[in-house]
Amino acid sequence: MKGRHLVLSLVLLVSGFLIAFSYQHTKSESRVIQLSDQEWEKDYYYRQQLISLEDKNKELRGELEGNRQIIQQIEKQLGQQEEAIGNYVEQKKELQMLTGELPIKGKGMQVTLRDANYIPSEENANQYIVHERHIHLIVNELFSAGAKAISINGQRLFKDSFISCVGPVISVDGFQYSAPFVVSAIGNQDALDASLNLTNGVVDILVGDNIEVAIEKLNTIEMNARVN
CATH class of the missing domain: 1.20.5 (Single alpha-helices involved in coiled-coils or other helix-helix interfaces)
Structure with missing residues (x-):
């Protein structure tokens, strides 16, 4: 009996300790922290x-x-x-x-004017050669058709350029050229060609004046700028 009482006492002692520890732990965790x-x-x-x-x-x-x-x-x-x-x-x-302040390049037309190959009479020779009025006729027609730039025998024309006839040669801004005279124009090829070949137009007039006319389309025409 003493042994049983001892065991029972130990069990109760341990149980009481565990209960007391659990109570204290729960109390400390559930405590509300108060802020000041x-x-x-x-x-x-x-x-x-x-x-x-x-x-x-x-x-x-x-x-x-x-x-x-x-x-x-x-x-x-x-x-x-x-x-x-x-x-x-x-x-x-x-x-x-x-x-003319800058060079220009593009497609266009080239018109070549030559004196008549056959001159029936020396007295009327003047009627079979190219004169300045023929050059003016071509240049004006090309500008009217929308040409952006025009040159005569490679010399570019400007707004103040002048063309004159000096005997058998043509003077362009003081520079003289003999036949054949090549007038080049940069612009819309179809428009330029149609304007030149109008019925009773420029070409017909030149042919009627015994001038030989050759027209050619060129893919590249180059003209220099004005040299000051």
Whole structure:
């Protein structure tokens, strides 16, 4: 009996210890941590600061997006301006080629005028050779048909150029050339050809004046710029 009492006592002792330990542990864990007023104020202050920063970040993101759109608009406008400037440069270059400030090259027509091979009478020889009026006739017709540039025997004509007849030769801006006279024109080949070959037009008039006329289409005609 004493042995049983001893075992029972030990069991009760251990059980009581475990119950007491469990109670104390549960009590310590369930204890509510009390914050002081100062700690609450700090916590509230930091929360307000966080909210303020989030609002500021949102505002800054909005400004950033607005600035991005403005930058995109500016870039678009700059691109359009660059394209416009490029167009102006091309137009200026084209005008300079037309006025003779720059060389010019392109497709066009070539008209060759020759004196008549057969002159029946020396007294009427003047009626069988090319005169300045024939050159003027061709040049004016080509310009009227839209020629961008014209040259005579390789010498380019400008807005102030002059053509005159000096005996059997033609003078272009003071430079003399003898027959055959080659008038070259850069422009729309079909328009130039149609204008020259109109019925009772330039070619018919020249042939009627006993002038030999040869017309040729050329894919490349080059003319130099004015030499100052």
